[in-house]
Amino acid sequence: MAEPKAVIADDEEQLRLYLKSKLVRLWPELIICGEAQNGLEALEIIKKHQPDIAFLDIRMPGLSGLEVATAITTNCRVVFITAYDQYAIEAFENEAIDYLLKPVTDDRLAKTVKRLQKQISPPPSSFLDPGGTFERLLSALKDKPVSDNLKWIKARHGDSVRLIAVDEVCYFKAEDKYTLVKTRDGESLIKKSIRQLSEELDRDQFWRIHRGTIINVSKIAKVHRSFGGKLLIQLEDLSETLTVSRSYAHLFKQM
Amino acid sequence: MIIKLKPITRQSVLRTLFITSIFNTLIAIFLTILESGGGFLDNFIFSQSIGISICSCVMAAYHVSQKLKPVFQLILVAAAVIVGSVVGAILGALLAGINPLIFLQKHAYFIRILLLGVMFGSIITYIFTSWHRIELSEAQIQEERIKRLTSEKQVAETSLKVLQARIEPHFLFNTLSNILSLMDTDQVKAKSMLGDFIQYLRKSISKIREESTTLGQEIEMIRAYLNLFKVRMGNRLHYRIDLPKNLEDFPFPPMLIQPLVENAIKHGLDSRVEGGEILIRGEEKDGIVRLEVVDTGLGFKEDRESGVGLANVRDRLQLVYRDRGRLIIEENQPHGLKAILEVPYGRT
Structure with a gap:
């Protein structure tokens, strides 16, 4: 042998x-x-x-x-x-x-x-x-079941390409031809549209609250109703409030 | 006294109006018992319209005067009470089927209504304001309590996470097996590796409870950490550290850089067959200290998880520097990643 x-x-x-x-x-x-x-x-x-x-x-x-x-x-x-x-x-x-x-x-x-x-x-x-x-x-x-959801956003800042983890994003907002990506640290502009983003992002974490706005649910500080009956969202660490349009108000119904 | 209002919501407005109308009803009953004015119905109509009108004016006045000085706020609210009573009296007359122009002849009657309106209006406004203040200060106390507890909890949680990161089992056992194996083959190297390991553990573990160390000490710890990997990875790892002398004594929170270096090795170099280089660079410019951890590894992969490590670094930056510290991740050219920490030079 x-x-x-x-x-x-x-x-x-x-x-x-x-x-x-x-x-x-x-x-x-x-x-x-x-x-x-x-x-x-x-x-x-x-x-x-x-x-x-x-x-x-x-x-x-x-x-x-x-x-x-x-x-x-x-x-x-x-x-x-x-x-x-x-x-x-x-x-x-x-x-x-x-x-x-x-x-x-x-x-x-x-x-x-x-x-x-x-x-x-x-x-x-x-x-x-x-x-x-x-x-x-x-x-x-395998570490985790690999999901197809978008996890990183690439945004051009001058000569460099910045990588933003989606968990870090507070909200996305449509601005002309671009989409504004807002994080605690600042803003970036990307070319991907709100429609595309809403398809690629994890739907449990990112909610569309307006035709041109997607928010990170985990960054919501509070939701309140304005005098006019509109739902307003206050986000953690940010001063601005976001408005929920009527067609998406049902998302917050239980509140 | 400045009255800070909670955001005016539909609910709070409706509640205030409802309570006001209860007061109004009580006033109407009171006036009827005193046999003043007309019958109960007239009293009811007038007190409701005057009361609700004053209440609306006062709410509006508070809303617009939120940012004004207390004196102006008071004047505005007093004016609102008077305007409210006049408007209310005229509305009441209309509702009661009386031509408001009659007030032009019956001065005394009109003034009596106004006086009653202003008197009750002021009393009720005062009551509401005090209520609101008590409510608000209670809410503030509660909020501060929650804030304090959360930040205490955050501190405890992060120091636990820091501890876990320092003695990550995979790293620990791999390092120990390397030292053990070197004892047979190369005792000098084994000794130097053990020395680095001790250096790393001492520098890191003893600093856990401290909120701040110096950048120089952190970098020393990183050097020991990288040396350990250097033994393990051999030629697959090269590193360079470039920190200006004047930044060595700069106070810096512990374990902000280490997770970035760990990431660079774990996701960047270790999974790349040919390995690569890590460059750590510090500089101070325009009151901002910038620290870069650059690797020439695999770089960004679409499906890469964003990682607990980076989120942890971000939380700690927020905890220490509020919104004056940040972490930026960029693509490195031609490949690899660049992690950039930015913190204010004059730390508060």
Whole structure:
């Protein structure tokens, strides 16, 4: 039987060296056939050398360890390495996937090595991911469900392009051909129209209160009714009030 | 005494008019009992029209005089009471089916109505004003209490967040495993990294309770922080710090710069295969201290969350400098991001 081969992928060189030196001591027969410093490299090495084992750091530039694992098509047992990923660890425990915590201790690594040795010899069973475990994990561990809502506004200020997080915006107001973006710190003009914005922004957070106005609901200080029966909105940290037009007054009905 | 009115809303106007009409009814009953004037119906019509007319005039007077000096406000309100009674008396006469021109002959009768109107009008205006003042000062006390409690809560919350940011577990464990691994391979490097780590922890943790440190000390902390990353990322990270000597003693709130540097590494350089450079630059110009954290990393991605870190920095700026401090994020050329902190030089 050929000697087992392994690849180590971690963007931090020190940690690769460290794991390698430990593996050499605990599992002298194991051949480290490649070291990768990012996810893309790892995948390349795995394709080229077809190792039996891949030690993959979860947070790597290029591709994350989880993404690499999902992309592996050869027989390769994956061991994840992480410094701290609470949710990932929980998921690994549930799916009975091998993982190592940084800093890697001798005891823990010895256990993992023992288990790997058992799995690899004598006949290598299928290490391919049969139930789509990695894919399931990957989608479960994606930071958050990615929403299509607009999160940043780009606004030109002289020569530079300023980025404004939408959470920071107090309101948008149509002004001629442009749209005024008002934040606590100041104003910017953008080309995107109120109509476009109302389609792209998160509707729970941004309410259209007028044909030409969208407000950030979380920035409302108070709403009151004027003598004429109009709804007026006072925003936090700003002196101006905004008027709610009749066709949008129903939004504030319960108040 | 200046009377600051709460914003006039439909509700408050209706309430005031309603209470006034109750007073008017009472006055009508009172006058009827004294057997003064006509019957109850006439008294009722006159007192209602005079009362409501005075009330409307006084409200209008308060509204227009909000920004005037107290003396002028008082004169305006007194005038409103008189005008209100005259208008009310004429309206009352019309409603009661009397030709108001009759007042021209019956001076005494008209003056009596006016006197009654002015007398009751003044008393009721006084009562309303006092009520309003009490209500307003209670509201103010309440508001101040809420303000104080929220700012205390904010301070507690932000210092907790600051603490959490400083000992972010991923950073902590990664740094420790690096030091541990270096002990086997390169003890000198291990020692220097541990030194930086201690420096970072001491400089940051001991400052948490303090509201302000100096820019120089903050930058020292950032230097230690960047050194730690330098060991971890090797050639993928280069950094440069450029702070003029005269800004070193400038008082500065702790942990405003660190989240920006952390962002630059985490979202900018660490996820970029070839890494990049971080440049930290400070300058004072026209009474404004400007601090830039520039990275040449991945830069802006459409789907990037705006991040708790940045929101936290903004909240703390607002807390310390009110609207005189700000955080601006710009695109860096050719790639990467530029985060700019601006605070007033002469801090209050």
